[in-house]
Amino acid sequence: EIVLTQSPGTLSLSPGERATLSCRASQSVSSSYLAWYQQKPGQAPRLLIYGASSRATGIPDRFSGSGSGTDFTLTISRLEPEDFAVYYCQQYGSSSITFGQGTRLEIK
Amino acid sequence: QVQLQESGPGLVKPSQTLSLTCTVSGGSISSGGYYWSWIRQHPGKGLEWIGYIYYSGSTYYNPSLKSRVTISVDTSKNQFSLKLSSVTAADTAVYYCARSGYSYGPGVFDYWGQGTLVTVSS
Secondary structure, three states: OOOEEEEEEEEOOOOOOOOOEEEEEOOOOHHEEEEEEEEEOOOOOOEEEEOEEEEEEOOOOEEEEEEEHHHHHEEEOOOOOOOOEEEEEEEEEOOOOOOOOOOEEEOO | OOEEEEEEOOEOOOHHHHEEEEEEOOOOOHHEEEEEEEEEEEEOEEEEEEEEOOOOOOOOEEEOHHHEEEEEEEEOOOOEEEEEEEOOHOOOOOEEEEEOOOOOOOEEEEEEEEOOEEEOOO
């Protein structure tokens, strides 16, 4: 199974700042089959990015994804108040789907 | 607009079988092109994919849970279900049903249910 490790565990930033979240895989993720989700308290996760860098429908362009192989990044260019949440990466390139443990993005 | 809704007991006794159903509206499971998954989240923790089913009945399970999991589909009711046997307190979690497939790829979850908390306790 591919293990995904996200860093940092918690990121404290202010609205308007740039957020950079990391996801590292224990082995190469085939075809960049890597997705990112946002989860707010009491809600189901929401798809942001798929294929490592493609935004899902309706996702603002301040969200961008990059990376390949074992290292992937989610960048939020200018944080809005509604962006403070937990973010998960997920790989679907292997037969068993796995998620990272999450990065909590909190208001500084 | 596709909607998914989980239903089932919120409390299950240890060693018993957890049973949940996901009802899909706004789209037909039998139209194909999509995989229907169960995913769980332990309290305050991350996400764990349990397995998925295709409308034809083909299934794939997380190897770590495979021996205890059965996912089935009832296309006439537009529902799919989860059974998890021999539960312990470690199976206490919020259980989500979700869709993946045609829109973004076989493992990308674009629609989720709201989740249902299942507690394992005597």
